Amino acid sequence: MTTTDHVRAPLHERIATFPWPFPARHYRYSTNVEPALQQTRTSAGSWGGRIIDIDGDYHDELRQRAAILxxxxxxxxxxxxxxxxxxxxMLLVMRELAADYPDSMHLQQGDDGSWTWRNDLLGRQHTFVVGDESTLPTSPLLYIGQQVQEDLVLLDQREEHLWGDAGLVTFAADWSMNFDVGMSFLQIHGPVPRVHEEGIIPRAEQFLMRLQPGQPYRRTNWTMSVGHRLDTSTETYPEWGRDRRLLNRDDIGHRLHLRVEVQHLLRLPGSGCILFLIRSYMMSLEDLATVPEWRAGLASVLQELPQDMVDYKGLTRYRDDTVAWLHAAG
Incomplete structure (x- = not known):
């Protein structure tokens, strides 16, 4: 499947549930963490009522994940x-799914301590024993990770720091799970400009280490991508990096996308590790511009964004043209 073959959910649905990431018309890095499960209103609808979001792109994105893996x-x-x-x-994600989508997701514990999971959307059912991988067709993270649209990262807590020691990540935005595995939280965020000088990453790490089970939090992050391509990992840079260089003014509206990550942070009750869920949403500028507040807001954010942040987010070549296109679209 190519990056242009995706079968998308209807536009009105995607706009109504799109997690607009800019509360103001300027942007700086911050921890911007808030309690999860709060419905957030936007100019076009709302988002955020669930930790795991199943939408009209579910089957398409899972097909993409399977192909990448x-x-x-x-x-x-x-x-x-x-x-x-x-x-x-795996159990936490299954519980969330069963609670939020009871018509299609089911989790039941047997008298013998085994569990039965059924996903009617995918036609899957397995009975398993926790700790016994022979009772699942794949490892636990791989099993559940192929049934949700979110990427999953597990952070261990030891030596007074967090460590990215496990994950299933097929939709990374210019990073690599395979490269980062085993790194500390501070090392993982090493390339990000401003956050170290301003103490944002150490504060974020301290906050995460105080998380308690049953108290989920979330934050948003954003960047821009050329083409509707979720997999912009460093492994595939030769494929998507050239798209940035070839983008021209006439293509900006339909080829350039705002990419927003909704990141959920949950302390696991059994192991004490932190589960980091990353769901990526993408919207082309021509679709985004149908909401006047978003068109004007993105133009303002991009125009005001400091140059080092522009460079880090890969916007250098087309920032000015994009701002001009957004203004003209009004």
């Missing part, structure tokens, strides 16, 4: 000491 199994990485946490994460 088939081509590159290293997108799934688990250090040996994190195996118990992967079971913990």
């Amino acid at each position: 088939h081509a590159d199994p290293t997108r799934h990485a688990v250090l040996p000491h994190m195996v118990p946490a992967t079971w913990d994460a």
Whole structure:
């Protein structure tokens, strides 16, 4: 499947539930963490009532994930000491799905301690015993990760720091799970401008280490991508990097997309690790511009964005043309 073959959910649905990331008409890095499960109003609708979001792109995005994993199994990485946490994460995700989508997702514990999971959307059902991988067709993180649209990262907490020691990430925005696995939280965020000088990453790490089970939090992040391509990992840079160089003014409206990540942060009750869920949403500028407040807001954010942040987000070549296009679209 090419990056142009996706079968999308209807535009009105995508606009109504799009997680607009800009509360103001300027942007700076911040922890911007808030309690999860709060419905957030936008100029076009609302988002955020669930931790795991199943929408009209569900089957398409899972097909993309399966193809990526088939081509590159290293997108799934688990250090040996994190195996118990992967079971913990799988059960938490299953519980969330069963609670929020009871018509299609079902989790039941048997009298013998085994569990039965049924996903009617995918026609899957398995009975498994926690800790016994022979009772699942794949490892726990791989099993549940192929049934949600979110990427999953597991952070271990030791030596007074967090460590990215496991994950299943097929839709990374210019980073690599396989490269980052085993790194500390501070090392993972090393390339991001301003956040170290301003102490944002150490504060974020301290906040995360105080998370309690049953108290989920979330934040948003954003960037821009050429083409509707969720997989912009460093592994595939030769494929998508050239798109930035070839973008021209006439293509901006339909080829350039605002990409927004909704990141959920949850302390796992059994292992004590932190589950980091990353759901990526994309909208072309011509679709986004149908909401006047979004068109004007994005133009203002991009125009005011400091140059080092423009460079880091890969916007240098087309920032000015994009601002001009957004103004003209009004």
